Amino acid sequence: MPLKPLDYESLNDNVKKVAYAVRGELYLRASELQKEGKKIIFTNVGNPHALGQRPLTFPRQVVSLCQAPFLLVDPNVELIFPADAIARAKYYLSLTSGGLGAYSDSRGLPGIRKEVAEFIERRDGYPSDPELIFLTDGASKGVMQMLNAIIRNDRDGILVPVPQYPLYSATISLYGGSLVPYYLDEERNWGLDLNNLRQSVAAARAKGITVRAMVIINPGNPTGQCLSEANLRDILLFCYKENIVLFADEVYQQNIYQDERPFLSARKILLDMGPPISKEVQLVSFHTVSKGYWGECGQRGGYFEMTNLPPQTVDEIYKIASISLSPNVPGQIFLGLMVNPPKPGDISYLKFSSESKAILDSMRRRARVMTDGFNSCKNVVCNFTEGAMYSFPQICLPPKAIEAAKKASKAPDVFYCLKLLESTGISTVPGSGFGQKDGVFHLRTTILPAEEEMPAIMASFKKFNDEFMEQYGG
Ligand SMILES: Cc1ncc(COP(=O)(O)O)c(CN[C@@H]2CONC2=O)c1O
Numbered sequence: 001m002p003l004k005p006l007d008y009e010s011l012n013d014n015v016k017k018v019a020y021a022v023r024g025e026l027y028l029r030a031s032e033l034q035k036e037g038k039k040i041i042f043t044n045v046g047n048p049h050a051l052g053q054r055p056l057t058f059p060r061q062v063v064s065l066c067q068a069p070f071l072l073v074d075p076n077v078e079l080i081f082p083a084d085a086i087a088r089a090k091y092y093l094s095l096t097s098g099g100l101g102a103y104s105d106s107r108g109l110p111g112i113r114k115e116v117a118e119f120i121e122r123r124d125g126y127p128s129d130p131e132l133i134f135l136t137d138g139a140s141k142g143v144m145q146m147l148n149a150i151i152r153n154d155r156d157g158i159l160v161p162v163p164q165y166p167l168y169s170a171t172i173s174l175y176g177g178s179l180v181p182y183y184l185d186e187e188r189n190w191g192l193d194l195n196n197l198r199q200s201v202a203a204a205r206a207k208g209i210t211v212r213a214m215v216i217i218n219p220g221n222p223t224g225q226c227l228s229e230a231n232l233r234d235i236l237l238f239c240y241k242e243n244i245v246l247f248a249d250e251v252y253q254q255n256i257y258q259d260e261r262p263f264l265s266a267r268k269i270l271l272d273m274g275p276p277i278s279k280e281v282q283l284v285s286f287h288t289v290s291k292g293y294w295g296e297c298g299q300r301g302g303y304f305e306m307t308n309l310p311p312q313t314v315d316e317i318y319k320i321a322s323i324s325l326s327p328n329v330p331g332q333i334f335l336g337l338m339v340n341p342p343k344p345g346d347i348s349y350l351k352f353s354s355e356s357k358a359i360l361d362s363m364r365r366r367a368r369v370m371t372d373g374f375n376s377c378k379n380v381v382c383n384f385t386e387g388a389m390y391s392f393p394q395i396c397l398p399p400k401a402i403e404a405a406k407k408a409s410k411a412p413d414v415f416y417c418l419k420l421l422e423s424t425g426i427s428t429v430p431g432s433g434f435g436q437k438d439g440v441f442h443l444r445t446t447i448l449p450a451e452e453e454m455p456a457i458m459a460s461f462k463k464f465n466d467e468f469m470e471q472y473g474g
Pocket of ligand 1: 022044045046047137138139140141165167217221249251287288289290297301302
């Protein structure tokens with residue numbers, strides 16, 4: 001029988017090349033075990049509500065009213081919903097062309113794009129143009145749109161930090177480009193290594209690759225590092241000198257757990273640097289409602305902002321966005337609420353700010369508990385989670401463990417994570433899924449398990465790890 005068009009063997013090779021570890025072998029094994037009745041702690045995905053985080057009240061009130069406008073005319077509505085939520089729902093509905101069931105413009109509702117621009121202006125102190133802000137179904141879709149626009153063939157290279165969030169490696173594979181790694185320095189808390197960056201570009205060019213863009217993830221996933229102003233200036237100067245576009249993935253900008261390096265946007269530093277750099281470097285910045293203290297991953301709300309892209313390019317990006325007709329409208333409303341939350345004096349302000357602060361304060365405490373927990377384990381070292389939502393400890397695997405992994409035809413860190421999962425139910429992602437230096441092994445977990453469960457989880461991990469190291473002669 002001839003191959004059918006959708007038989008595996010006849011699929012697009014780029015599709016078959018793609019790997020995405022966050023929901024890879026460990027996740028699938030964990031799902032099997034769960035079906036068999038084993039209690040699994042899914043710390044593999046930065047999915048706060050799946051780990052018990054409660055949604056913020058105000059956004060849910062507003063979107064509920066938007067989803068069910070008949071409530072707005074119910075005589076009892078003010079008994080259940082605060083007046084500012086009612087007013088905001090009416091405002092958002094007035095922006096739509098027929099409620100949440102109607103398509104919006106392919107770039108998103110202009111009124112919400114304006115709210116995003118105003119947020120950026122307040123954050124950075126520079127004007128922002130709503131026409132250069134596109135709303136997307138999560139930041140992922142924006143990243144994919146921009147990588148699709150810039151990758152022409154396999155000679156086009158995209159600089160990606162290693163360890164990296166595999167949205168980038170997977171998308172670059174999918175679109176047939178070349179990933180050009182630049183290694184973060186684990187000894188300096190995953191700091192930027194400019195020499196390695198320059199060497200990577202030179203090596204890529206020597207192979208005939210045209211380096212077109214550089215990705216920064218700030219704060220980092222899985223590594224959690226926060227870039228300093230000096231780092232950002234170095235990166236922007238580098239992009240200017242090398243004629244490279246900067247993709248700034250800033251989805252964790254609310255998730256900061258230390259005071260030394262607060263979040264600074266790439267756009268702010270670019271504009272601070274002034275001409276010629278501020279006029280020449282092309283920058284695309286990404287954000288989402290999935291992270292921060294919102295954690296509204298399932299709502300699929302995101303945006304990207306374009307800086308120094310020519311109008312004709314913006315038009316092309318708009319054309320491609322039009323193929324998908326409209327970003328989902330509820331997700332757009334969540335985004336509008338995130339960038340324009342209740343203000344002091346608003347009825348909902350006190351509740352909103354206390355809910356938000358409680359979540360962030362707890363995340364900061366959990367980041368510390370998890371880091372210290374890992375560092376109390378034999379042959380485990382872990383940098384502190386400066387930001388984002390993850391811990392990325394290095395597991396120093398003894399030779400016997402590496403030998404056993406080889407016999408099991410598993411990468412050493414996959415072997416370790418599978419043993420951890422089978423023994424404790426803790427579902428993690430092996431460091432190999434994010435990239436790491438040869439011979440050095442990690443795992444990624446989130447700092448998201450409930451705070452009251454964290455000590456028991458870390459104790460369970462420690463018991464497993466120390467027994468594992470004993471068994472394999474570590
Ligand atoms: C750095 C980074 N960029 C973009 C995204 C995508 O966000 P959207 O939900 O807006 O598309 C994620 C999601 N983080 C994944 C999801 O959970 N665990 C992770 O590592 C991310 O970590």
